[in-house]
Amino acid sequence: xxxxxxxxxxxxxxxxxxxxxxxxxxxxxxxxxxxxxxxxxxxxxxxxxxxxxxxxxxxxxxxxxxxxxxxxxxxxxxxxxxxxxxxxxxxxxxxxxxxxxxxxxxxxxxxxxxxxxxxxxxxxxxxxxxxxxxxxxxxxxxxxxxxxxxxxxxxxxxxxxxxxxxxxxxxxxxxxxxxxxxxxxxxxxxxxxxxxxxxxxxxxxxxxxxxxxxxxxxxxxxxxxxxxxxxxxxxxxxxxxxxxxxxxxxxxxxxxxxxxxxxxxxxxxxxxxxx
Amino acid sequence: xxxxxxxxxxxxxxxxxxxxxxxxxxxxxxxxxxxxxxxxxxxxxxxxxxxxxxxxxxxxxxxxxxxxxxxxxxxxxxxxxxxxxxxxxxxxxxxxxxxxxxxxxxxxxxxxxxxxxxxxxxxxxxxxxxxxxxxxxxxxxxxxxxxxxxxxxxxxxxxxxxxxxxxxxxxxxxxxxxxxxxxxxxxxxxxxxxxxxxxxxxxxxxxxxxxxxxxxxxxxxxxxxxxxxxxxxxxxxxxxxxxxxxxxxxxxxxxxxxxxxxxxxxxxxxxxxxxxxxxxxxxxxxxxxxxxxxxxxxxxxxxxxxxxxxxxxxxxxxxxxxxxxxxxxxxxxxxxxxxxxxxxxxxxxxxxxxxxxxxxxxxxxxxxxxxxxxxxxxxxxxxxxxxxxxxxxxxxxxxxxxxxxxxxxxxxxxxxxxxxxxxxxxxxxxxxxxxxxxxxxxxxxxxxxxxxxxxxxxxxxxxxxxxxxxxxxxxxxxxxxxxxxxxxxxxxxxxxxxxxxxxxxxxxxxxxxx
Numbered sequence: 001x002x003x004x005x006x007x008x009x010x011x012x013x014x015x016x017x018x019x020x021x022x023x024x025x026x027x028x029x030x031x032x033x034x035x036x037x038x039x040x041x042x043x044x045x046x047x048x049x050x051x052x053x054x055x056x057x058x059x060x061x062x063x064x065x066x067x068x069x070x071x072x073x074x075x076x077x078x079x080x081x082x083x084x085x086x087x088x089x090x091x092x093x094x095x096x097x098x099x100x101x102x103x104x105x106x107x108x109x110x111x112x113x114x115x116x117x118x119x120x121x122x123x124x125x126x127x128x129x130x131x132x133x134x135x136x137x138x139x140x141x142x143x144x145x146x147x148x149x150x151x152x153x154x155x156x157x158x159x160x161x162x163x164x165x166x167x168x169x170x171x172x173x174x175x176x177x178x179x180x181x182x183x184x185x186x187x188x189x190x191x192x193x194x195x196x197x198x199x200x201x202x203x204x205x206x207x208x209x210x211x212x213x214x215x216x217x218x219x220x221x222x223x224x225x226x227x228x229x230x231x232x233x234x235x236x237x238x239x240x241x242x243x244x245x246x247x248x249x250x251x252x253x254x255x256x257x258x259x260x261x262x263x264x265x266x267x268x269x270x271x272x273x274x275x
Numbered sequence: 276x277x278x279x280x281x282x283x284x285x286x287x288x289x290x291x292x293x294x295x296x297x298x299x300x301x302x303x304x305x306x307x308x309x310x311x312x313x314x315x316x317x318x319x320x321x322x323x324x325x326x327x328x329x330x331x332x333x334x335x336x337x338x339x340x341x342x343x344x345x346x347x348x349x350x351x352x353x354x355x356x357x358x359x360x361x362x363x364x365x366x367x368x369x370x371x372x373x374x375x376x377x378x379x380x381x382x383x384x385x386x387x388x389x390x391x392x393x394x395x396x397x398x399x400x401x402x403x404x405x406x407x408x409x410x411x412x413x414x415x416x417x418x419x420x421x422x423x424x425x426x427x428x429x430x431x432x433x434x435x436x437x438x439x440x441x442x443x444x445x446x447x448x449x450x451x452x453x454x455x456x457x458x459x460x461x462x463x464x465x466x467x468x469x470x471x472x473x474x475x476x477x478x479x480x481x482x483x484x485x486x487x488x489x490x491x492x493x494x495x496x497x498x499x500x501x502x503x504x505x506x507x508x509x510x511x512x513x514x515x516x517x518x519x520x521x522x523x524x525x526x527x528x529x530x531x532x533x534x535x536x537x538x539x540x541x542x543x544x545x546x547x548x549x550x551x552x553x554x555x556x557x558x559x560x561x562x563x564x565x566x567x568x569x570x571x572x573x574x575x576x577x578x579x580x581x582x583x584x585x586x587x588x589x590x591x592x593x594x595x596x597x598x599x600x601x602x603x604x605x606x607x608x609x610x611x612x613x614x615x616x617x618x619x620x621x622x623x624x625x626x627x628x629x630x631x632x633x634x635x636x637x638x639x640x641x642x643x644x645x646x647x648x649x650x651x652x653x654x655x656x657x658x659x660x661x662x663x664x665x666x667x668x669x670x671x672x673x674x675x676x677x678x679x680x681x682x683x684x685x686x687x688x689x690x691x692x693x694x695x696x697x698x699x700x701x702x703x704x705x706x707x708x709x710x711x712x713x714x715x716x717x718x719x720x721x722x723x724x725x726x727x728x729x730x731x732x733x734x735x736x737x738x739x740x741x742x743x744x745x746x747x748x749x750x751x752x753x754x755x756x757x758x759x760x761x762x763x764x765x766x767x768x769x770x771x772x773x774x775x776x777x778x779x780x781x782x783x784x785x786x787x788x789x
Contacts, residue, residue: 074679076675076678076679079674079675079678081601081602104681104682104683105681107678107679107680107681108680108681111679111680112675112679113679114672114675114676114679116672118670118672118673118675118676119676120673120676120677120691121673121694121695130677130680130682130690131680131681131682134680134681134682134686134690135681181676184676184680185679185680187680188680188681
């Protein structure tokens with residue numbers, strides 16, 4: 001709501017994906033992250049810089065901890081009983097796990113889209129307006145209407161729903177619901193959007209629309225996506241990180257990971273030998 | 276299908292197994308249908324028995340009198356007015372049946388047609404408008420025994436109508452001799468089923484407003500003594516014979532009282548009217564005057580106290596336990612104890628109420644406030660368990676979605692979870708209230724069984740409650756209470772059904788899918 005939210009409004013010319021280098025200052029920098037579930041370790045010493053205005057894909061077999069790691073980034077793990085996170089996750093020079101950071105404020109800057117579309121059982125309008133309203137981002141009704149329209153346009157849903165903003169969000173199709181959830185996430189002006197297998201419940205056509213949308217959103221946001229689909233990771237991401245058994249095995253540019261993986265396990269996984 | 280065609284789908288053994296499986300399927304379906312059929316039959320039986328019992332209490336008989344209102348209004352106080360009304364009623368009855376009014380015993384028998392207390396509502400009504408003057412037509416309920424007889428519910432009896440027969444007064448003028456060839460054969464046939472003894476069984480023959488009690492009976496001729504009216508009324512009119520199979524000494528209503536009631540009916544002074552006083556009167560010692568109003572109001576006040584305590588406390592507790600409390604040993608201990616509390620017999624809560632609310636805190640006995648507190652404790656676990664189930668049914672994805680856009684825990688719960696859980700919570704609350712409405716045992720222990728003649732005006736007043744009223748009426752000896760009890764059970768059932776219908780309606784109206 002302060003400088004960061006205002007900064008988000010500045011339109012930046014998108015960088016072509018290829019120019020992104022490791023040397024750029026990362027939007028979020030994870031250093032030696034360990035996660036424990038009731039004493040059992042799920043993530044081992046993961047260090048991962050996440051660059052801004054690009055898509056970082058977290059890949060790996062089921063149960064490798066990529067979703068758990070994703071949930072560290074907006075402290076959603078706080079809501080899980082007995083979950084403990086160690087290590088530093090730096091955003092704007094501050095550790096997001098430090099007690100001075102309020103998870104509510106953090107989550108307004110780091111939005112999230114879930115595996116199963118979960119719109120609120122309220123109207124389409126309310127789904128989008130809820131976030132800005134509780135964060136006080138809108139002055140008056142017109143302002144709010146504008147935010148709703150802008151977010152729905154960015155999520156590519158405006159043309160489909162502009163005449164029925166008062167129908168329940170749950171009455172939309174699965175793909176539309178997921179785009180509604182993305183619109184809901186960007187309505188609070190986040191800088192980072194976390195996506196936890198956003199297309200795994202959708203058909204190929206809806207998936208293609210979401211992927212287009214992700215590619216479009218990358219111009220404005222830092223996106224971290226967990227996916228099971230190698231093709232999807234190859235299509236949408238610029239950076240990729242391969243997780244295995246809770247450890248970060250390899251990270252790098254997506255092209256490099258998919259064409260010349262350095263680690264044997266990465267190669268086995270992306271060529272379909274396990275997972 | 277031939278065996279050959281089937282054989283391509285499997286071996287004989289496989290088909291045999293399949294047959295067994297199908298038979299098991301069918302058997303299970305029939306078990307289920309039998310169980311449902313049994314439950315429905317039990318419900319139908321219950322309702323039918325209550326309805327048939329309560330039906331005769333839906334109407335009752337009233338007698339009309341003409342009362343000099345001016346004399347009633349002039350009375351000093353209510354009891355004076357009551358005396359004045361009842362004196363006029365009695366005078367009216369003595370005048371109508373002069374032959375019985377010569378002796379004190381006869382006068383008492385006549386007066387018993389209408390109980391003294393029955394005059395009280397009239398006296399109060401007339402006193403309420405002191406400007407009344409002149410004669411007024413008023414209706415008083417018949418005494419419950421006579422009423423039951425007229426409804427055909429009291430003694431076992433047979434009624435036979437037969438056409439005109441020749442009638443002449445006997446020599447002494449006290450009786451009537453009826454004669455007609457074979458006219459009384461049916462009467463004898465009907466009576467001989469049980470008794471043929473004229474002294475044990477009362478044969479009453481009525482014509483118009485006159486009745487004779489038979490002393491001699493043969494197929495062609497009958498003779499009896501007049502117990503009401505005059506001998507001249509029997510000639511050339513349709514007669515009605517009643518055989519009352521119980522001896523007079525075993526009945527609460529005498530032959531003469533029956534004859535008088537029939538005479539009043541023939542005059543058009545006795546009418547059968549809807550028994551509204553069951554809803555507008557309070558409890559009474561006389562069944563014909565008693566009503567459930569005080570109990571209805573008492574139940575309402577009790578439930579008001581229960582609802583205002585159990586629903587907010589139960590819902591807030593369930594929200595805290597389900598959404599905010601850490602899952603540790605303490606909360607699981609609390610959870611186990613709430614579940615245990617739901618299984619504690621209700622009478623134990625009554626004992627607790629008597630000891631704590633009456634004994635230690637010194638709250639008034641028999642008051643809805645105490646009843647409401649006890650019932651609130653009783654249904655609190657039910658409300659908590661139902662509300663927690665409703666909260667549990669809200670998918671976690673809704674909570675996650677709200678948290679992910681930066682809502683706080685409190686906002687998540689109140690903006691997103693509660694609206695979805697509300698129908699379920701409401702259902703639990705209303706079902707809890709329905710249970711509270713039907714509870715008897717705890718209320719007995721805190722003294723709500725007391726006889727309450729006044730409508731309670733607040734939760735601190737003495738009151739009764741519907742289930743307790745049922746209990747106390749069901750334990751009364753007089754037979755007239757039986758249909759009255761059935762009627763109150765129906766009132767209670769009506770309230771319970773209304774609450775359950777409300778539950779179904781609310782669930783359908785507000786249920787949201789996600």
